[in-house]
Amino acid sequence: MINTLIKTHKTVFSFEEIQGIFSHLKTESLKQALRRAKKDGRLLNPQRGVRTLPVYNQYELAGKLFPGGYISLEKVLFEAGVSFQRYGSTVHSIRHKSADIYCNNENYVARSIKPEIYNNSTCIQTFDGYRKAMPERALCDLVYLRPTAHFDNPQYFQTKQSEIRLKQLLPLYPKTTQDHVRRLIAQQI
Secondary structure, rough: OHHHHHHHOOOOOEEEHHHHHHOOOHHHHHHHHHHHHHHHHOOOEEEEEEEEOOOOOOOHHHHEEEEEEEEHHHHHHHHHOOOOOOOOEEEHHHHHHEEEEEEOOOEEEEEEEEEEHHHOOOOOOEOOOOEEEEEHHHHHHHHHHOOOOOOOOOOOOHHHHHHHHHHHHHOOOOOOHHHHHHHHOOOOO
């Protein structure tokens, strides 16, 4: 069973996905196999209806915990080098409603923003199993949610590519967010 799941190149699965992979098994047999795999530690069960391999991608799990959401905020900015503070055990997502889930010694935090912003996919990349904001989108999301947020390296956004992305993004956000982002970047010139 585990070898078959590994061959999918995914690390997180809904019950329905596993059922599709093992469609030749009866539902009760599959559930029993999953219970044994959980008991043996070959699969984890961080939340009802979700199974993971013992080593899994945090972003894939966030994608299952917060369907339709996208990874954003501090984690994305840290990976880009905009923020120097590491948020190792916390994954922040943006979605239609807020939630906090703690599982496997990790925090999965979702924050909501206005639907007209959330539903626009500008500067959101799609990967297998999750979506992730580009750094410019994560900056705008964070300033929108926390206008007094601190950025260690706002110079990151002083490239032509960032300028183009920010021109696309800023009109989605309220004027106060737009002004704050522009001031933040202008301070570094």
